[in-house]
């Protein structure tokens with residue numbers, strides 16, 4: 474715990490988890506690659522294994538770099554949301570906080586358009602575009618956000634109806 478302006482300050486776990494994951498990933502990958510290259514170049518290494526070990530080290534290093542790019546991106550998205558939260562709670566309020574979100578989306582051209590499917594419905598947008606969407610609503614076929622017992626639903630009303638189907 475650190476003291477900030479006399480208050481106890483507890484760092485949030487989300488950003489720290491992402492940063493630690495990135496560091497651990499980098500250290501783990503580097504250790505494996507260094508060990509493989511060391512063993513491959515060791516005089517006791519069988520000549521027929523040397524080339525494949527060096528190729529494996531290159532492959533692990535390249536794949537690891539890709540993973541680090543992904544974890545960096547994940548980390549920066551979390552930090553942007555945390556900055557938005559801080560702006561809302563301790564800075565310029567909700568409108569100013571939204572600027573953090575807008576800046577994050579605008580740069581890579583990811584601001585949802587009004588004319589895109591579900592571009593005006595936050596819940597449905599999430600339901601259809603998240604990494605693991607649920608089956609469509611058993612009642613109306615729209616994106617759903619609850620499922621179980623062989624049915625899925627887009628709302629509490631349709632959830633109650635779907636359970637009777």
Ligand SMILES: [Zn+2]
Pocket residue numbers: 610611612613614615626627628631
């Ligand atoms: Zn529905």
